[in-house]
């Protein structure tokens with residue numbers, strides 16, 4: 001079971017059909033592995049309302065780059081980190097374009113909502129990369 | 135050392151005289167030493183942040199996650215190939231560059247203001263010239279420990295923390311206080327620590343040098359050996375480091391005192407000896423003209439020697455000489471190498487590194503491993 005974390009706090013994951021990239025036809029939600037090339041979604045980004053990108057472990061950072069590219073490619077739907085990321089990474093997840101994360105129950109139990117809220121409150125404030133890019 | 139880093143940035147000017155960087159990627163030492171490859175000969179200064187971001191973006195996508203020892207960028211560059219990684223970086227850079235709207239350059243200008251040069255004093259330097267002629271101790275120190283300043287009345291002073299027989303790079307609290315005071319008084323309050331583990335006063339007026347030198351001498355900080363044999367970089371090694379397989383500091387101390395007793399280090403001239411106490415290479419032995427790596431062979435310290443390493447813009451990883459030496463044999467082994475060098479150099483101005491590049495490994499190997507015949511031949 002999983003929990004969805006956003007700036008608003010914890011909410012239960014809703015049931016909906018989400019397919020892997022290889023199986024994507026006309027569905028509106030897709031899961032990317034962190035080895036998938038986000039460019040494969042070019043031309044289909046408008047049909048999608050949810051993309052989850054896998055974090056097999058919190059210290060495997062490939063999904064950060066993938067999220068950033070999806071936003072650069074013009075994706076505007078919901079974008080979630082899927083896997084055992086930790087609260088300390090929440091601000092960085094937001095900065096690369098994730099709307100939040102879908103985390104396993106164990107992580108949610110170990111790091112309750114207040115720890116994520118703490119990071120959510122000011123994720124824009126120390127966003128030095130955006131500041132330098134302006 | 136620029137070429138031995140994950141990302142190396144070397145300041146250069148292009149044909150039009152504009153400042154920029156040569157960008158090198160994939161260098162590193164440790165268990166797999168590699169020299170970085172140049173991915174961009176000239177990167178305009180203003181492109182620096184998006185370009186470095188492009189490098190990291192490509193690395194984050196390709197970098198190995200299956201094996202911690204292969205996770206470094208040098209492995210990625212090596213496995214992907216210089217041409218392909220360059221292409222990928224440039225492609226990513228083309229995407230990232232337009233996102234930078236100039237805020238970084240504004241911030242850079244602000245930072246630049248904070249590093250404005252000090253108000254240089256205009257005063258005669260005759261006192262310096264006279265002292266230089268009259269005092270041989272001062273002269274020896276000035277010859278090794280001063281670097282040319284862009285203002286001819288000034289000098290860049292390197293305070294050696296490599297007194298013969300002391301732990302290389304160590305200073306006592308009293309010495310540190312004194313150095314800070316001297317920097318305030320004679321150095322426009324500027325003081326830097328070099329990667330060679332010495333202290334640099336970047337702006338000292340030449341007329342102040344005799345007084346400064348006298349104060350340093352009194353505190354045991356007047357050693358005239360910068361760039362010479364005893365200006366050794368040694369990692370903490372077995373004395374302080376939990377990862378060590380051998381001692382480094384005592385080897386450095388013995389080398390320094392041994393050659394000081396022989397009065398040979400000025401004769402030998404510019405030489406970089408670097409010592410690491412294990413394969414992690416914190417002493418950067420791979421890029422020492424003479425590198426010493428302390429290993430553990432069945433519970434006994436064993437020192438492997440590499441020759442010809444270079445950490446400058448002509449960077450090379452040193453070559454192994456052959457089998458290593460026991461703790462008690464390492465100083466005599468280095469002496470054999472250096473006596474061989476003194477015997478074969480064309481003239482005193484030919485440095486150890488130049489001589490090694492000219493003659494290669496063989497004469498040094500002979501001196502090291504067939505010492506009797508080498509002495510006959512010499």
Ligand code: SF4
Nearest residue numbers: 369375378411412416
């Ligand atoms: S080279 Fe090895 S012994 Fe020396 S400081 Fe590094 S880890 Fe420690």
